[in-house]
Amino acid sequence: MDLQLLRTFTAVARAGSFSAAARELGYTQSAVSQQIAALEAALGGVPLLTRRPVAPTSAGARLLEHAEPLLLRADAARADVLRAAGAPPDHLRVAACPLALPRLAAAVGEATAARPRLDVTISVAARDEVAVDVARGAAELGLAAGIAAPGDPLRLPDVGPLRAIGIATDAVSVVLPADHPLAARQGLRLPDLADARWLDAPAFGAALADVRRATGSEHLQHCVRYQGADVTGLLELVAVGAGLTLLPPWAVAAHPGVVAIPVTAPQLDYRTELLSGVGANPGPAGQAVTELLTAGA
Amino acid sequence: MDLQLLRTFTAVARAGSFSAAARELGYTQSAVSQQIAALEAALGGVPLLTRRPVAPTSAGARLLEHAEPLLLRADAARADVLRAAGAPPDHLRVAACPLALPRLAAAVGEATAARPRLDVTISVAARDEVAVDVARGAAELGLAAGIAAPGDPLRLPDVGPLRAIGIATDAVSVVLPADHPLAARQGLRLPDLADARWLDAPAFGAALADVRRATGSEHLQHCVRYQGADVTGLLELVAVGAGLTLLPPWAVAAHPGVVAIPVTAPQLDYRTELLSGVGANPGPAGQAVTELLTAGA
DNA sequence: GCTCTTTACGGTCTGCGTAATCATA
DNA sequence: TATGATTACGCAGACCGTAAAGAGC
Secondary structure, eight states, rough: HHHHHHHHHHHHHHHHSSHHHHHHTTHHHHHHHHHHHHHHHTTTTTEEETTTTTEOOOOHHHHHHHHHHHHHHHHHHHHHHHHHOOOOOSSSEEEEEEGHHHHHHHHHHHHHOOOOOOOEEEEEHHHHHHHHHHTTOOOOOEEEEEOOTOOOOOOOOOOOOOOEEEEEEEEEEEEETTTTTTOOOOOOEGHHHHHHHHOOOOTTTTTTTHHHHTTOOSSOOOOBBBBOHHHHHHHHHHHHHHBBEEOOOHHTTOTTTEEEEEEEEEOOOEEEEEEEEEOOOOHHHHHHHHHHHHHTT | OOOOHHHHHHHHHHHTTTHHHHHHHTTOOHHHHHHHHHHHHTTTTTEEEEETTTOOOHHHHHHHHHHHHHHHHHHHHHHHHHHHSOOSSSEEEEEOOOOGGGHHHHHHHHHHHTTOOOOOEEEEEEEEHHHHHHHHHSSEEEEEEEOOOOOOOOOOEEEEEEEEEEEEEEEOEEEETTSSTTOOOOOOEGGGGGGGGGGGGGGTTTTTTHHHHHTOOOOOOOOBBOOOOOHHHHHHHHHOOOOHHHHHHHHHHHHHHHHEEEEEEEOOOEEEEEEEETTTTOHHHHHHHHHHHHHTO
């Protein structure tokens, strides 16, 4: 199974058209048609796509599920090899979850004070995207944050070997609208909130899967998904009753309309990890930032 | 990056010789040499192997770490597609961890009583191998067992989408030699045992990584690794002081020379999960066994 | 000097593009 | 009928095997 065929297959499935995928990939229609035929032949003649309309068959859907991680890992492998062989970069790129930014800002500020010529790009992304960026070499360092049981590492997508160092753990609070019946409590047990509506906020490490594990509720509620990276927006959604979320209390501060109640059970940490390539040399700037970030831990 | 080149690369690295790898793969020496050269060229001209002696460079070592999971996932993808398209098999193959065998035996026994023509192959493997076997299609069903925090799923190697259903949780005990100073205790806290020698017994879901997470000890002791699938052998090792291990108390029974002390902290479950392909139809036999196994949960 | 890898070269096969054909809305 | 996928065909490049050359112990 050639990865190039897989790439073409995903493009066709995504575009819903051979011709559109061909344009996207710089092939002719004919070439794409032949590649799909070759892929189907290589897989025992199983049809992967229905034609007209073009849509994945059930077998094709299964393949699609595998394709993205496969291509991602292939990219990660290439990036890893190039990192191991190449010279350390002079420009530092850091991908970070929104709630890791204060710590990152502190470290970068200190580093720039020490070495004025520092050249850093910071990009904000959800936890999984941070891991992906580091794995693909789009960033030298990553700061991922999210909810984990005490002592557990974050559950990052499997993008191959990554070095992950825990640099901080904060407490976890439930963020509720101020007029919520439980808003006056001193502490809350998550299993008691298993039936609540939860916001799905992957950028803040409070993705639905995390919440479900923490609350122990099997069925996941239909809920609002917040793709933004801005805490204020998330808190606004909580304030208007779109759902609850889990955050470290300092992130809520004194936002009007919401309150943060400590979680008493189960024991949870809001954990921040520093991600980097296993064999990578992040360069002098990356080294400096790494040391500053890990020093606090 | 062609997967075939990667396969050849791993063979060369494993064999430590171009010619040996060529014989193994059915190529000529020359073809292997050209494939390696092509792979190095595709990766920006980075040398992946030193020649004479043939050994991976640091970049090659990074690639090797990616290669196995990549090839594994590719196999899993192929198996998944074929499962989705093919007819359900009439022969049922089950891969199971040793400590899941009693439950499996009960279910298979009941199933064979109901349908005498049942055709089942059972193979015993470590937890990770069970997951790999199911993913690659070498088994229709898998029974994986191991230690997890309450509510957490087992930490299986990422081999793509697998359906995992928890079918049982048992208590966890520390298995100690009978003459151990702590052998008379009623219960034990694992953090107090962080400095103990632990056996590394991956087949029993007590791999070192699990133990380290459970005990909270960062440094992993040099220890004895037990690759066997036989509980008696493992208990013998404990009896002679080779190290401790974590098992459900029923597995220890009345084995001479060892005692099982319940773990009081942290909270741990010995969890058994039933694994199957996501879109797979396990066939009538698999269906029957699945129902019997999940009925108890 | 011997073993093992690399390079050179020729044949075959794959894979893409052009263009014609076919199927479907 | 028009859009879009498939098939036919020719050519360029990839890939493997044979054989000669080169490199390291």
